[in-house]
Amino acid sequence: MDVSAAQAPLLIGRDLHFAYGQTPVLEGVGLEVRPGRMLCVIGPNGGGKSTLLGLLSGLVRPARGRVLLDGVDIFGLPRAQVARRVGLVSQAPQLAPGLSALETVLAGRFALMGGRQFENQADLAAARQAMALTNITHLADRPAGALSGGERQRLALARALVAEPELLFLDEPTSALDLEHQISIMAMLERACRQKGLGVCLVSHDLNLAALFCDQLLLLAGGKALACGPPHAVLTPALIQKAYGLAVTIDAEPSRGRPRVTPLAPPLPPG
Numbered sequence: 001m002d003v004s005a006a007q008a009p010l011l012i013g014r015d016l017h018f019a020y021g022q023t024p025v026l027e028g029v030g031l032e033v034r035p036g037r038m039l040c041v042i043g044p045n046g047g048g049k050s051t052l053l054g055l056l057s058g059l060v061r062p063a064r065g066r067v068l069l070d071g072v073d074i075f076g077l078p079r080a081q082v083a084r085r086v087g088l089v090s091q092a093p094q095l096a097p098g099l100s101a102l103e104t105v106l107a108g109r110f111a112l113m114g115g116r117q118f119e120n121q122a123d124l125a126a127a128r129q130a131m132a133l134t135n136i137t138h139l140a141d142r143p144a145g146a147l148s149g150g151e152r153q154r155l156a157l158a159r160a161l162v163a164e165p166e167l168l169f170l171d172e173p174t175s176a177l178d179l180e181h182q183i184s185i186m187a188m189l190e191r192a193c194r195q196k197g198l199g200v201c202l203v204s205h206d207l208n209l210a211a212l213f214c215d216q217l218l219l220l221a222g223g224k225a226l227a228c229g230p231p232h233a234v235l236t237p238a239l240i241q242k243a244y245g246l247a248v249t250i251d252a253e254p255s256r257g258r259p260r261v262t263p264l265a266p267p268l269p270p271g
């Protein structure tokens with residue numbers, strides 16, 4: 001099943017404002033996440049990306065503006081219902097160090113277990129599938145506390161996937177991953193979008209990875225959306241200069257023809 005881009009948005013963030021104390025962090029940001037599509041929020045450090053994910057996932061209430069899940073204000077919905085439909089993998093996911101990787105993933109099934117105390121065969125099969133998708137099957141019996149950074153990142157993703165969310169927020173999901181896993185995890189998310197209609201909204205500093213896999217990019221800087229649209233419309237030298245104060249060249253990468261950003265380094269120092 002290919003899920004059409006014409007489908008109604010699953011989530012709408014409208015005119016979102018937020019401040020920590022007196023310091024504004026988001027000023028009038030809007031976006032839409034559609035089923036079957038991937039949106040990536042990019043932008044410089046401190047631009048408000050993680051804060052935005054907090055608002056969109058219903059964890060933090062905006063000072064102004066609204067977050068609508070299927071047209072309904074997310075802050076008016078029962079928390080359990082939001083948790084059932086919306087997954088969030090934060091930058092530093094909390095993992096109980098003593099639980100094995102398999103137990104950690106199974107814990108992600110909790111909301112689907114409907115009061116059952118113990119997992120059944122379907123839960124176990126779902127956990128094993130999520131572990132296969134994130135390439136952590138071989139780590140099933142290892143304690144979460146004994147995993148590497150990249151292994152923990154994939155474990156947190158497996159725990160989110162096993163809950164079968166409709167919408168998944170991911171804060172820098174590939175930051176600890178090696179090159180092969182960056183591609184395989186993004187490709188896996190892309191397949192989940194296209195085949196199951198999952199809506200994905202992620203944050204990334206990897207502009208090229210975002211361009212390669214995401215349908216839409218939102219460029220956030222200083223709490224404001226500088227641009228939102230398909231990769232070729234957002235990744236322009238002028239917009240990148242404006243957001244990052246950095247000169248870049250942009251060409252087409254060879255596999256999909258998506259924009260590829262190359263930062264221009266200053267001249268070599270003498271000596």
Ligand SMILES: Nc1ncnc2c1ncn2[C@@H]1O[C@H](COP(=O)(O)OP(=O)(O)OP(=O)(O)O)[C@@H](O)[C@H]1O
Pocket residue numbers: 020025043044045046047048049050051052
């Ligand atoms: N709990 C907090 N209290 C006060 N200020 C905060 C808090 N969390 C974040 N900030 C500030 O809000 C601004 C936006 O932070 P946020 O983490 O949303 O940015 P970001 O774009 O995700 O950054 P990065 O790319 O560095 O992860 C930053 O200036 C940050 O210092």
